[in-house]
Amino acid sequence: xxxxxxxxxxxxxxxxxxxxxxxxxxxxxxxxxxxxxxxxxxxxxxxxxxxxxxxxxxxxxxxxxxxxxxxxxxxxxxxxxxxxxxxxxxxxxxxxxxxxxxxxxxxxxxxxxxxxxxxxxxxxxxxxxxxxxxxxxxxxxxxxxxxxxxxxxxxxxxxxxxxxxxxxxxxxxxxxxxxxxxxxxxxxxxxxxxxxxxxxxxxxxxxxxxxxxxxxxxxxxxxxxxxxxxxxxxxxxxxxxxxxxxxxxxxxxxxxxxxxxxxxxxxxxxxxxxxxxxxxxxxxxxxxxxxxxxxxxxxxxxxxxxxxxxxxxxxxxxxxxxxxxxxxxxx
Amino acid sequence: xxxxxxxxxxxxxxxxxxxxxxxxxxxxxxxxxxxxxxxxxxxxxxxxxxxxxxxxxxxxxxxxxxxxxxxxxxxxxxxxxxxxxxxxxxxxxxxxxxxxxxxxxxxxxxxxxxxxxxxxxxxxxxxxxxxxxxxxxxxxxxxxxxxxxxxxxxxxxxxxxxxxxxxxxxxxxxxxxxxxxxxxxxxxxxxxxxxxxxxxxxxxxxxxxxxxxxxxxxxxxxxxxxxxxxxxxxxxxxxxxxxxxxxxxxxxxxxxxxxxxxxxxxxxxxxxxxxxxxxxxxxxxxxxxxxxxxxxxxxxxxxxxxxxxxxxxxxxxxxxxxx
Amino acid sequence: xxxxxxxxxxxxxxxxxxxxxxxxxxxxxxxxxxxxxxxxxxxxxxxxxxxxxxxxxxxxxxxxxxxxxxxxxxxxxxxxxxxxxxxxxxxxxxxxxxxxxxxxxxxxxxxxxxxxxxxxxxxxxxxxxxxxxxxxxxxxxxxxxxxxxxxxxxxxxxxxxxxxxxxxxxxxxxxxxxxxxxxxxxxxxxxxxxxxxxxxxxxxxxxxxxxxxxxxxxxxxxxxxxxxxxxxxxxxxxxxxxxxxxxxxxxxxxxxxxxxxxxxxxxxxxxxxxxxxxxxxxxxxxxxxxxxxxxxxxxxxxxxxxxxxxxxxxxxxxxxxxxxxxxxxxxxxxxxxxxxxx
Numbered sequence: 001x002x003x004x005x006x007x008x009x010x011x012x013x014x015x016x017x018x019x020x021x022x023x024x025x026x027x028x029x030x031x032x033x034x035x036x037x038x039x040x041x042x043x044x045x046x047x048x049x050x051x052x053x054x055x056x057x058x059x060x061x062x063x064x065x066x067x068x069x070x071x072x073x074x075x076x077x078x079x080x081x082x083x084x085x086x087x088x089x090x091x092x093x094x095x096x097x098x099x100x101x102x103x104x105x106x107x108x109x110x111x112x113x114x115x116x117x118x119x120x121x122x123x124x125x126x127x128x129x130x131x132x133x134x135x136x137x138x139x140x141x142x143x144x145x146x147x148x149x150x151x152x153x154x155x156x157x158x159x160x161x162x163x164x165x166x167x168x169x170x171x172x173x174x175x176x177x178x179x180x181x182x183x184x185x186x187x188x189x190x191x192x193x194x195x196x197x198x199x200x201x202x203x204x205x206x207x208x209x210x211x212x213x214x215x216x217x218x219x220x221x222x223x224x225x226x227x228x229x230x231x232x233x234x235x236x237x238x239x240x241x242x243x244x245x246x247x248x249x250x251x252x253x254x255x256x257x258x259x260x261x262x263x264x265x266x267x268x269x270x271x272x273x274x275x276x277x278x279x280x281x282x283x284x285x286x287x288x289x290x291x292x293x294x295x296x297x298x299x300x301x302x303x304x305x306x307x308x309x310x311x312x313x314x315x316x317x318x319x320x321x322x323x324x325x326x327x328x329x330x331x
Numbered sequence: 332x333x334x335x336x337x338x339x340x341x342x343x344x345x346x347x348x349x350x351x352x353x354x355x356x357x358x359x360x361x362x363x364x365x366x367x368x369x370x371x372x373x374x375x376x377x378x379x380x381x382x383x384x385x386x387x388x389x390x391x392x393x394x395x396x397x398x399x400x401x402x403x404x405x406x407x408x409x410x411x412x413x414x415x416x417x418x419x420x421x422x423x424x425x426x427x428x429x430x431x432x433x434x435x436x437x438x439x440x441x442x443x444x445x446x447x448x449x450x451x452x453x454x455x456x457x458x459x460x461x462x463x464x465x466x467x468x469x470x471x472x473x474x475x476x477x478x479x480x481x482x483x484x485x486x487x488x489x490x491x492x493x494x495x496x497x498x499x500x501x502x503x504x505x506x507x508x509x510x511x512x513x514x515x516x517x518x519x520x521x522x523x524x525x526x527x528x529x530x531x532x533x534x535x536x537x538x539x540x541x542x543x544x545x546x547x548x549x550x551x552x553x554x555x556x557x558x559x560x561x562x563x564x565x566x567x568x569x570x571x572x573x574x575x576x577x578x579x580x581x582x583x584x585x586x587x588x589x590x591x592x593x594x595x596x597x598x599x600x601x602x603x604x605x606x607x608x609x610x611x612x613x614x615x616x617x618x619x620x621x622x623x624x625x626x627x628x629x630x631x632x633x634x635x636x637x638x639x640x641x642x643x644x645x646x647x648x649x650x651x652x653x654x
Numbered sequence: 655x656x657x658x659x660x661x662x663x664x665x666x667x668x669x670x671x672x673x674x675x676x677x678x679x680x681x682x683x684x685x686x687x688x689x690x691x692x693x694x695x696x697x698x699x700x701x702x703x704x705x706x707x708x709x710x711x712x713x714x715x716x717x718x719x720x721x722x723x724x725x726x727x728x729x730x731x732x733x734x735x736x737x738x739x740x741x742x743x744x745x746x747x748x749x750x751x752x753x754x755x756x757x758x759x760x761x762x763x764x765x766x767x768x769x770x771x772x773x774x775x776x777x778x779x780x781x782x783x784x785x786x787x788x789x790x791x792x793x794x795x796x797x798x799x800x801x802x803x804x805x806x807x808x809x810x811x812x813x814x815x816x817x818x819x820x821x822x823x824x825x826x827x828x829x830x831x832x833x834x835x836x837x838x839x840x841x842x843x844x845x846x847x848x849x850x851x852x853x854x855x856x857x858x859x860x861x862x863x864x865x866x867x868x869x870x871x872x873x874x875x876x877x878x879x880x881x882x883x884x885x886x887x888x889x890x891x892x893x894x895x896x897x898x899x900x901x902x903x904x905x906x907x908x909x910x911x912x913x914x915x916x917x918x919x920x921x922x923x924x925x926x927x928x929x930x931x932x933x934x935x936x937x938x939x940x941x942x943x944x945x946x947x948x949x950x951x952x953x954x955x956x957x958x959x960x961x962x963x964x965x966x967x968x969x970x971x972x973x974x975x976x977x978x979x980x981x982x983x984x985x986x987x988x989x990x991x992x993x994x995x996x
Contacts, residue, residue, distance in 0.1 A: 045860060191929040219932060219933065265916060266892070
């Protein structure tokens with residue numbers, strides 16, 4: 001049994017605006033846990049709260065956003081109880097991040113060596129030649145050719161794929177137990193994306209780091225993740241292992257999402273989820289997916305479904321799990 | 332569920348919203364419809380409520396002075412007060428009179444009346460000078476940014492050359508060649524200050540030109556004139572407004588400087604700058620209010636204009652680009 | 655039967671077979687480095703498009719797939735006459751359009767429209783939706799106010815929007831709805847061809863499916879030809895009848911989309927397929943054969959076949975000779991030394 005390194009319980013992050021008259025429940029009672037060497041995918045469309053969720057995990061929320069409930073246990077202690085000063089020690093050392101745009105996540109006027117070495121310097125106490133050796137190892141690990149030359153260079157001298165690999169090296173530098181990757185490949189070309197994803201998997205195998213993959217792309221989830229959390233309007237609508245979720249989705253949103261993605265070599269009409277995702281500041285009563293759901297009935301519009309266990313390590317929040325299964329049989 | 336704001340107008344009948352893309356799309360789209368239905372008066376009051384108090388007050392009084400000068404001024408600003416031929420002290424000094432509470436100047440003209448009339452010059456020159464500079468700058472900036480190439484290179488080199496000349500020197504030179512009159516001053520200030528608009532608007536147009544909607548307008552067959560007037564200018568207008576509001580103060584000071592140097596608004600028309608000049612020697616004789624009155628007037632006006640400009644910038648330019 | 659009617663039939667036949675767009679040996683070179691006042695550009699050229707030929711039939715969708723820098727967006731700009739080609743020809747309905755000017759160019763613009771990737775950049779933020787959509791009518795027709803309104807409402811309905819949206823500004827819409835507005839705008843005149851440059855890439859999964867379906871339905875109803883440009887093979891393949899694969903300004907492979915997916919022949923196409931993300935965790939392909947080099951820039955493309963440094967099967971003369979394009983049985987066009995002609 002591998003060690004559990006992160007346990008998030010009932011996490012709720014709200015944005016308050018206009019003097020508290022409007023509350024946006026960006027993350028609403030989300031729970032999950034992550035083991036060593038495991039990859040968990042958080043998937044959902046824009047505005048479903050997935051980015052707020054990962055910012056909550058490192059407590060780097062924008063002003064106006066606040067974690068209003070729940071706990072985040074990282075290596076056995078609740079980081080919500082830490083002061084911001086103590087959090088500085090946690091970030092980079094225990095949990096690191098890779099962001100979407102490598103152009104803005106690297107500092108353009110600091111050379112690669114300093115940027116990659118920063119966390120190793122701060123958190124692991126490496127100095128001079130050992131630090132340099134560590135930076136070289138990291139660059140080699142992310143397959144940067146001729147690392148000794150490259151570490152003296154600056155981000156603008158690199159291609160997009162290389163920059164994102166360096167962002168990966170920066171994240172690994174403090175030897176964190178967890179890396180959160182927020183849409184790390186959206187700005188990369190297809191072949192470069194595939195390379196990068198393979199690289200992350202290999203690094204994970206070598207270091208045993210736990211990965212949290214935040215994405216809207218189901219293909220990335222299928223390729224990378226062990227477990228998946230599907231989010232809709234700030235809530236978990238379904239959770240389970242990636243194979244289970246793809247082959248036997250229990251929530252109509254999940255199955256609709258899977259069926260709405262074009263598949264290579266198939267021209268079958270795509271499934272269309274009608275309408276728009278709801279406005280988080282003004283959620284409807286009942287199930288927030290009901291108005292777009294093909295099988296919703298009056299009950300769904302009036303009552304919010306609880307997240308219930310529907311199988312071993314499977315959770316779903318839907319009143320019509322059985323009917324949904326039946327409708328899938330037909331399809 | 333306790334939804335905090337439930338009295339919105341967007342809530343559609345639930346069943347209906349399931350019908351299809353058409354209805355669903357429209358239900359989302361009219362979420363801002365309540366904005367339109369709100370009465371115009373309410374909107375106006377809301378607008379007034381969020382104006383900055385201090386600067387609006389200062390500018391309001393200034394404009395009020397400028398418009399109603401004949402009603403407000405106790406005396407004729409260019410003729411001596413009856414029976415007075417030279418300086419009289421301010422009201423709080425021995426021999427002063429509340430009829431001319433700021434005293435009279437060397438010709439016996441009422442200083443307070445001249446301050447009130449001077450607001451006219453400042454307001455007219457400040458606004459029209461800014462507008463003139465803005466108009467030249469808008470044309471130059473948009474032309475340079477949109478057409479690019481050698482036109483752009485030429486205009487921008489002219490701007491560089493312009494900026495190399497001290498503005499006041501340029502203004503004095505122009506004023507001496509053209510001859511001093513209020514409308515010449517407006518023209519001169521326009522010619523002197525257009526560069527600040529041209530530079531920034533050009534940059535703005537350069538990025539706008541690459542925006543897809545401009546390309547799509549071209550694809551739709553729109554000519555250059557249409558693209559510039561319908562697609563470019565409306566989108567740089569906010570920037571233009573912000574620049575203009577920040578230029579007003581500079582232009583007012585420039586006008587005062589020219590008048591102070593004797594190449595501005597010609598005597599006997601009352602202008603705060605020339606009043607400063609007239610009062611220069613009187614500091615030594617203890618008649619400090621002659622200097623203080625126009626100085627305070629200029630200072631307050633510029634302060635009000637700049638505060639208003641800052642507020643406008645924050646309002647119209649949310650990214651705070653420090654124009 | 656009279657001669658006249660024979661002629662008419664023959665004419666109808668040729669019209670039916672006529673391609674909407676025929677592109678032949680299209681070349682576009684951009685000067686690299688700075689140019690302008692005083693600074694003489696040293697003559698270095700980026701060959702963004704380097705001898706590309708293809709055609710599109712009425713009602714057909716041609717997919718154009720390739721990675722950044724392959725010249726796919728330049729092709730869109732050339733067809734839209736936003737850029738002028740260095741050489742080569744583009745024929746629209748039999749008429750050469752590369753040298754059109756003035757009124758003739760304006761006339762061409764009635765028939766060819768575009769939808770771009772970023773729905774936030776393609777609508778002018780200071781115009782109401784009605785004016786955005788109506789712009790084409792105002793430029794090309796002298797419709798009365800009520801005619802304009804009717805037509806605008808018609809195309810808004812085609813794009814799945816209600817007429818009420820006309821009085822709103824773009825910022826009041828979500829990305830998917832903006833893309834619908836952009837589509838309505840593109841359809842307002844008698845459009846015969848649409849250039850869709852990554853038209854669904856920026857949208858959320860569920861919205862993307864809506865727009866893809868909308869585009870397919872519109873094509874079926876209106877018989878418009880599409881040039882769909884994308885980087886995502888699955889989407890391009892789904893939308894297109896034929897798919898053209900480009901790399902650094904050149905066409906490497908072109909075939910029916912299903913055929914191409916079932917049986918990719920060019921090593922680059924294979925690499926693209928291998929890199930495509932799986933639609934199910936059970937189908938994770940073998941990705942060990944990934945080309946490991948970086949994508950070279952079009953400024954200094956490799957000699958010979960541009961793909962050879964990344965190619966697993968590259969041979970000696972790949973680095974010196976660019977392979978001639980050959981037509982295989984079944985109609986596939988391919989440029990690769992593994993498939994020499996005859």
